[in-house]
Structure formats: structure tokens, C-alpha cells
Amino acid sequence: MIRYTLTRLALLLLGLLVASVLIFLTLRVLPGDVAQLVAGTNSTPEQVAAIRERLGLGEPLVTQYLAWIGGVLRGDLGTSLLTGSSVVDELVEKAQVTVPLGIFALTIALVFSLPLGVVSAMRRARASGTALNVGSQALAAVPVVWAGMMLVVVFAVWLGWLPAQGFPRSGWADPAAAIRSLVLPALTIGIVEGAMLLRFVRSATLQAVGQDYVRTAAAKGLTRNAALVRHGLPNVGLSVITVLGLQVAGIIVGAVVIEQLFTLPGIGRMLVADVSARDLPKVQGELLVLTGFVLIVGFVVDLAHRALDPRQREAA
């Protein structure tokens, strides 16, 4: 287990390094620069050159990369070219919207997908099971933007129960208002991601039903459902943990879209704005943190999976 952990950790660090190089290089391929954006369309080339000089955009790529990664190792993600503020500070501020949104969405997804996935598998021969199956298939195929729009039209515009967009200006100083503004966005991501998770739970459960150990348990006198719950579901749980790692990435992507739609001042919206403003140091920092987060979640999931599944331990 220790050897596995160390190997896995080395892979994680290598992944982060490769990601940092890729992030740095792909952003440099983008045409357009921030100096021209600052100067605007009525500027002279001299004006642009003066601004570029002041922002230090003329350095060679290797120098820029080493300076950046050196800072990252010291815990400094750099400063925004446009606002001059620290990238870490901005990330922390915006995370106050995105992290609760993600947790909220994941909770919603889990709360309905786990039980309904199992029920849908156990009742696969009945009408209710079929309905769940078809319903989840339809929901999983719904574009997040459209789902969000529908929720807004119903709950914000018609019923007036929840805000249509935005986040309280006072932030979490008013927790009730903050939570209210996150309900619709979280529901949107939660329903779509949850529907996908439901389908996964269903197929994992169905697979478990067909396993020898479930059949053996049933043969020993347990009812089929009891055998499934006692012996099958722990295995379903294991595979769900693995998929959850992927779901986290899905939720981050969902947040980028949903923050735009609901004008939530979170990391996703900041990222989109910074890319279109060519604020490269900021985009680099944001992407590195998001990539790092997904990689770390994958790392933790792998370790947890191995620790919980005796079969994998024996194999090693």
C-alpha cells in the first residue's frame, strides 16, 4: 500500500508538471494581447508598446515559465495584469461561490441518484423501473444551459420563489440570501449530473445482481433483494466512488457554464472573463488550480478505492 501510494503520488506530481507546461504553452498560442486590449481601438502603436513594456510582456517564454513555476512552488500564483491583484486572493474570493455550488450540486446529485439508481435496477421489470430508466436517460441528455433556463422560467420568473441570477453583494454575510441564489444553479448541475450518476448506479447494480456471490447468497436462503443489498451494494459503492472522481470534473465544467448563465461571480465566470481579456498570468493560475484539484481528487479516489477493496490489495 505504501509503495502504491508513493508511485501514485509521483504520477500525480508528474501530471501537475505536464499540466503546467501545457497550460502555459497553449495560452501562448492564443492570438491577441492584453496591452492592445488595454489601449483599445483608438490607440497608436506607440501607446500599445508603452503599455506592453510596463506590463513586462516582452520577456522570452522560458524566462516567463520559470518565473511563473518558481512562484507557484513558493505558493505565489502571480498577479493579474489588468487589476494588479493577487491571483490567490481572487481565487479564494471566487471559490466562496464555486465551492459551495459544487458541493451543493454534488449533494443533490447523490441524494437522488443513489437510491433511485438501485430502485430502478431492482424494479427493472416493472413500470416504475422503466419510467426511472427512461426519465434518467432523458435528463442526462439535457443540455445544462437549457435545464437552467427552464428552472429560471418556472421558479424565478413565474413563481418568484428564487432569484433568477446573481449572488448577494454582501456575499455570505447573509447566508439565507446566498443559499437562495445558489439553489437554482446547483439544482441545474445536480439534476443533469445526478441523472448520469443514476444510470451508472443502475448498471452497476444490475451487474452485481448477476454476480455469483449474490446468487450464492440467494441460494443460501436470502431473498434476492436482501442478497443484493447485503452483498451486492458494497461493490456498487466502490465503483460509484471511482465515478465520483470523474463527476467532480463534470461539475467544474458545469460550473463554468452555469456561472455564466446565472451571472454568479465564481471561478468559472472569472476564468471565461480572464481568457477573453488575455490576462494570461491569471488564467494560468486558475487553470493550474482547477487541474490540480481534479488530479488530486483522482489521486484520493484511487487510494480510497484500494483501501476499501480487499481484492485490489491482494492482487498487489
Added chain:
Amino acid sequence: MLRRTALAASALLAASALLLAACTTGGGSSASTSTGAPDADASAVIRLVLEPSNLDIRETAGAALDQILVDNVYQGLVSRTPEQEIVPALASDYEVSDDGLTYTFTLREGVTFHDGQELTPQDVVWSLTTRKNTPEWSDSGRLANVETITADGQTITLTLSAPDSTLLWNLSGRAGLILKEGDTVDYKTKTNGTGPFILDQWKQGDSITFTRNDAYWGDKPKVAEVVFDYIPDNQAALNAALAGEVDVVTGFDATLKDQIEANGDFQLVLGKSTDKGTLAFNQTSGPLADKRVRQAIRQAIDHEAIIEALASGETLYGPIPSLDPGYEDLSKVAPYDPEAAKALLKEAGYEDLTLTLTIPSFYSTTIPQILVSDLNEVGITLEVNSVDFPTWLNDVYTNKDYELSFVLHTEARDFENWANPDYYFTYDNPQVQELYKESVAATDPDKAADLLKQAAKIVSQDAAADWLYNGASVVAVGTNISGMPTTNTNARINLAELTKSDG
């Protein structure tokens, strides 16, 4: 059920009409739909489209900054009325000598900056001199003709090396803003002006809040607070309006008029603007170097159909919009006539032509769709290359690597670009350059406007570009709001008269 379908359909459309980050313009005539009593403690929420990337009015270009900061937070010696006329601001009075070489301003007394410091004549001298001598600051070139700036008591004198008919206008914009000498405020995130509103809070990616300046030298604002809520998407803005989260929606899509007016809380107002939907032709080489091809494209485009599709705006057939001096109806220069267009293309030997249109991706697809179909009618295949704005700046604006380009130019009085062969329009006509120079040097405003008019006509006759429409300023105003400017709101929103009633 009908309403449900309509809303769902428009939810899918969600076309956002962002505007090009540009420069200065005028205030606005105001809409008054309110009936209740004004509430002095009110907080009014205004939806805006484009958030500034930072608040540094000295060197960050872009209409998003002028829109909120000029007049409200920062002021110059003079300002502009909604009718685009020059009026005194920090100067109580001004005078221009007959030879157009000396401008004398009387600075108001008792003006203080938001940090409590008093505005001194030296601040004015310093601001204008520094602007003129610092190339990184926006519009510094607009003070090029100013030779000396001096103060004697409360009298500020500007002497010019040559007459400049654009100077007062420029002083009412960015170039004339008065800052505190040697201020150490962090301009990117804070402000320190003399205006009726004080910057209270900027939540990046979300909103900017102004509060009333109780120490303001003039009439105090009639609301306690104004919140600019940045909602880029028109559908989200509509939802916010219908859910009662905003009081005013600017930069709106006029085709959604019925939806926003449906519950009676909003009224859509179409104000004039200097926005020019400009189809630029790169005329340095290739088929577009041939004037007949450019003229054919102009005549192939059904400009009325564009206005109809946008549900707002007016047709425009030359470089100067009706709000600016030198405007003239030039519709006869390029009337819609696909047959004439075909004949011109045949004459030029381009009967089967493929051209590329480079357009920033934040514009709705309405314009490219109309262009593709209109040009197809006359045998031109139009390929649309939608790019993000920095890419457009790089390829089209800086490198002039394009054939056709569409951008909404929002600046008022920007004819100078047609007199600048290095601008991305690639239009080079010495006669126009000479007329423009004469217009700037004219001491009589009427003569200056007349010279511009002559120059604009030549630009249009040369088919230097096509002007697809003169945009409208589309503002949905809550029935509890009055005094909201509705003219040219893409450029500037003066909040001096804004009131919000409780009823």
C-alpha cells in the same frame, strides 16, 4: 401556455449584443415613466452589458469605463448634454478667443475630491499637462494642439499652437478629466474624483456600487445608491427584470420588447446613439481594391431589412451618424439594388467571388446571416469567421489581415479614422485627409461641420466601407424610475437626474 412557449423559445435564442470596447460620447435625454414619489434613500439597480477590466480611467480604454465613471465620479472642466452640446462642469464659465488660440476657464470654488481634499487650480494644470505628456494615457494625443496650460487664481488658460475645433469636445471626454495631483490611490480598483457619486464597492465579475456624495458641489443625487449589475446575456437580463431584480436594463435586444413590457413594470425606450455598425473593406489589395466591387457590396445589402431584424436603429449610408456634426443623408450614394450590384461585379470581372467576413464572436448572428444571404443573391459567397475580441484586435485591427470585418463603432465624432491611412479601415484619400485637417483648424463650428460633411460624402462615394446601421440605445426603464438617460447609453450614463419612487 402561449407565454410559456414564447419564453422557452427565446430562452434558446439568447442572442447577446455586446458592444465594442470603445471610447467617449454623450449623455442622454431621459425617460420619465414614474408616477410615485421619489425616494431619497432608494437604491437603483441598472443592468449593464460590459464590465470594465479595471477602473483605471487614465490608461485603460473602453466604453465600459466612460459609461459609468465620467460625469458621475470623474469630471472635466466641461461636460456634454444629452444633445451633445458642451456645457460647463468644473469650470463655471469659459471663453474662446476669436482666433481660436486661447481658451479661458473659470474654475469653480469649493469643489472637493472624494477623499476630502480641495480641488486646486494646480490640480487642473497638472492633470491636463500630464495627460498631454503621457503617451500611455488614453486620448493623450487629443491635446496635441495645446501648447501651454497655466493657472492664475481660479482662471485656467490653455493656449494652442493652432486652432482646434475638436478641443472643447475632447475636454468633455477622457482627455479633460481632472485628477488630484500626484494622487496615490490605486486607480485600478479605487477612484478619487469630484463627481456626485462615490465608488463604494466593486465586486469583480458581478457589480459596481456608487453611493451619493453628500459633499458634492452641485445638486446632490436623488438616490442614495446606484448598483451597476453586469449581466452580459440578454435572456438573463430579461429574467432578472421580470423577477424584479433590476430597475433599468440597458443594451437590451429590441426584439424582446413584448416580453419585457408584458407585466407592465417596464417600458422599452429607443434612444439615439452614435453606434455605427461598420462593415470595413480591406481595400489595399485583392478584389476589394476595386471600387466597383465595394460599391456592388453596398448596393447588394438591404439596409432596411437589417433595421427590421434588429427592431431598432436607423439606416446609415456614410461615416457620420445623425447625432454628430457633419451628418447628411447619403442614402442616394448606395441605394439597395441587387441588379446594379451584379452589373458592377460583372464589369469588374468578379462574377463568382468568395470573401471572408471576420467578426468578433460576441455579436449576434443576425448581421452575418443577412450579409451571407444578401451577398449570395449577387453571386458573392461570404464565409463568416467568428473570432474572440482579442483575436479580432490582433488580426484585423493591428495586422489588417482581413477582407471584410464587422464591428460596432460606438465612439461619437470619430471621423478622424477615415483621415488616417494607417487605421484598420485602410482607406487612404489625401483629399479627405486635407478636408479633415481644415475642419479641425476651423474656428467657426458651422464651417468645421460643413468641411466634415464634404469629407464624409467623399468617403461614402468611394465606398470606403459600408455602414449597415446607426444603432439605437435600447433601454428598458422600470415604471418606478425617472430621469434615466436613454440617449447613447453605450457611451455614457449621467445619473444626476435619476430618481426611484417607492410606488
